[in-house]
Amino acid sequence: MILESILWIFYNLVLTILQLLQLFGSVNEDNGIAQGLATLGDYLASINLVLPIDTIVTILVFELVFETVFAFYRVIKWLYQKIPGIN
Amino acid sequence: MVPRSIYKIVMVVACVLSAHTAHGAFYSTGFDSDTLLAVPPEWTKSEGGINNIQYVDDQYARSPMQSFQFVQTTGIDTVYLNNQVFSSTTAGYFEGYARYNLGNNDGIFIGNAGAADLMILNFGGVGFDDLCTIETPVLNGTPNIATSTVWVYQKIYFDNTTGNVQIEVAGALSNLVQCFDPASVTIGSVGLGGQGSAAFDDVRYVSGAQAPVVQDFETVFNYTTNTRFTDLSITGTSTINMLAGYFLDENEIATNTPALNPSQVKFNISLRPSASQSGQGIDITPFVFGTTSSTSADFSGLADGIYDVFIHFSNLGEPFGGARPFPNSYVYSFFEISGGVLVDSGTPEIYNGVDEETPVYQDCSITQLGNCLVNILTFLFVPSAGALNKFTSLSDELRATVPFGYIFYLYDGLAGISIDGTPAFEMPELPFMADIFTPLRTGMAAILWAFFAFVFYRRLKTIDL
Numbered sequence: 001m002i003l004e005s006i007l008w009i010f011y012n013l014v015l016t017i018l019q020l021l022q023l024f025g026s027v028n029e030d031n032g033i034a035q036g037l038a039t040l041g042d043y044l045a046s047i048n049l050v051l052p053i054d055t056i057v058t059i060l061v062f063e064l065v066f067e068t069v070f071a072f073y074r075v076i077k078w079l080y081q082k083i084p085g086i087n
Numbered sequence: 088m089v090p091r092s093i094y095k096i097v098m099v100v101a102c103v104l105s106a107h108t109a110h111g112a113f114y115s116t117g118f119d120s121d122t123l124l125a126v127p128p129e130w131t132k133s134e135g136g137i138n139n140i141q142y143v144d145d146q147y148a149r150s151p152m153q154s155f156q157f158v159q160t161t162g163i164d165t166v167y168l169n170n171q172v173f174s175s176t177t178a179g180y181f182e183g184y185a186r187y188n189l190g191n192n193d194g195i196f197i198g199n200a201g202a203a204d205l206m207i208l209n210f211g212g213v214g215f216d217d218l219c220t221i222e223t224p225v226l227n228g229t230p231n232i233a234t235s236t237v238w239v240y241q242k243i244y245f246d247n248t249t250g251n252v253q254i255e256v257a258g259a260l261s262n263l264v265q266c267f268d269p270a271s272v273t274i275g276s277v278g279l280g281g282q283g284s285a286a287f288d289d290v291r292y293v294s295g296a297q298a299p300v301v302q303d304f305e306t307v308f309n310y311t312t313n314t315r316f317t318d319l320s321i322t323g324t325s326t327i328n329m330l331a332g333y334f335l336d337e338n339e340i341a342t343n344t345p346a347l348n349p350s351q352v353k354f355n356i357s358l359r360p361s362a363s364q365s366g367q368g369i370d371i372t373p374f375v376f377g378t379t380s381s382t383s384a385d386f387s388g389l390a391d392g393i394y395d396v397f398i399h400f401s402n403l404g405e406p407f408g409g410a411r412p413f414p415n416s417y418v419y420s421f422f423e424i425s426g427g428v429l430v431d432s433g434t435p436e437i438y439n440g441v442d443e444e445t446p447v448y449q450d451c452s453i454t455q456l457g458n459c460l461v462n463i464l465t466f467l468f469v470p471s472a473g474a475l476n477k478f479t480s481l482s483d484e485l486r487a488t489v490p491f492g493y494i495f496y497l498y499d500g501l502a503g504i505s506i507d508g509t510p511a512f513e514m515p516e517l518p519f520m521a522d523i524f525t526p527l528r529t530g531m532a533a534i535l536w537a538f539f540a541f542v543f544y545r546r547l548k549t550i551d552l
Contacts, residue, residue: 001466001467003467011477018484026487026489027487031496033497044504046513048506049528050524052535055532066543
């Protein structure tokens with residue numbers, strides 16, 4: 001009951017915000033994002049002959065994963081240190 | 088090191104994308120449910136086989152169909168074209184529907200060029216054979232089939248240039264046909280106490296040139312795990328609001344022949360040991376994918392007693408003797424009682440890990456006070472399945488909301504990028520290209536890795552654990 005009430009409040013809060021935002025307009029399905037990124041892919045395919053795109057992507061993903069894990073670690077550490085008596 | 092401002096931007100995008108990944112599978116194929124039920128421009132002809140299953144239109148679209156040909160129109164009483172009565176003398180090539188209304192002691196006759204009509208089904212239990220005996224060996228010996236009005240729709244091609252008429256046949260029973268076997272019948276691991284029902288929802292016919300046969304009936308006895316079966320013991324109430332939750336896997340449904348897809352969730356309830364049952368089918372089209380949906384039916388006028396209940400998709404999930412078309416989709420049931428008391432309910436099947444109801448309460452009595460405490464805590468802190476399931480719909484809302492919806496598009500677009508695609512511009516092919524670019528590319532990769540190792544080492548040195 002308690003948890004369900006909290007979930008209900010959270011759900012309706014988010015839903016209300018989303019529906020209010022939808023008053024400003026809906027997502028245009030013909031937005032060209034997919035086409036634009038596909039075109040980008042075509043250019044990357046051209047550059048890939050000289051510049052190792054796969055290596056760059058691998059390095060970026062590795063870096064993102066590392067920083068993400070470290071950020072979570074710092075959050076957990078910060079919460080842990082909020083326990084009274086723990087420095 | 089990556090500048091922190093850039094890192095923060097990338098992290099925000101990455102978090103949004105990874106949050107989308109949890110639901111991403113449901114948006115990956117671009118399946119359009121509208122096209123699933125759309126009227127095909129023309130049926131594909133075949134001489135048997137089960138690959139020619141098509142929908143006709145939304146009104147008559149509930150039955151899988153097979154095509155065959157013959158050159159006679161005997162027995163056609165009314166022909167409809169676009170749902171209007173159609174005159175067969177109209178010139179040209181047309182498509183229409185011939186409607187038959189078959190009642191008790193009627194059969195379905197399929198004409199065969201150059202031969203007498205062949206009766207393949209008889210719904211009065213007289214003649215060639217009956218439906219149950221044909222398709223449910225477990226029910227052999229059934230004396231008869233309950234009377235059921237049968238509507239048969241035949242799609243007709245009139246071609247006055249050749250004088251031929253091509254007919255494609257579909258059948259649909261207006262009610263469930265019930266078969267009862269005095270012997271004990273088992274559905275999966277659930278005993279029925281000597282009673283069972285066979286639902287022939289979408290009757291299929293296939294006809295070769297000379298020997299029409301019946302195949303691919305679907306019954307609840309095919310051990311489909313899409314059927315939820317349980318029993319209810321009720322007293323003091325005459326009405327049950329029966330609910331069913333169901334889940335349709337987009338990737339499975341989209342890759343299927345449409346006629347194999349479910350169009351309804353069906354509720355069936357039968358009082359023991361009565362031979363009759365009540366059933367209701369609730370339309371679930373257009374399909375909703377990626378979330379657990381629910382539907383319900385009210386059953387009223389119920390007497391006290393124990394009821395067998397089963398919930399299933401209209402196509403029962405599995406062709407007879409064939410592979411299940413959508414093993415990851417499921418339907419299950421839960422119940423609400425209006426104005427009465429649910430005395431007891433049987434242990435339901437647990438299908439695909441989806442429990443019948445959450446939270447699950449323990450037996451509580453004076454000798455089981457611990458369970459009562461558990462129940463109190465469960466009531467307070469365990470959310471119901473309905474409360475949790477609502478959150479899956481938030482993903483759809485998020486996708487329809489600016490600007491979040493565009494992030495989904497961005498994710499889909501990024502996921503679709505491939506450097507193995509067609510280059511936007513081609514380098515001229517020169518004989519020495521490989522000698523230049525291959526070592527250059529390898530060297531650049533080595534430099535990038537070395538640079539990254541250096542930057543990463545410096546980053547590790549500054550980490551404050």
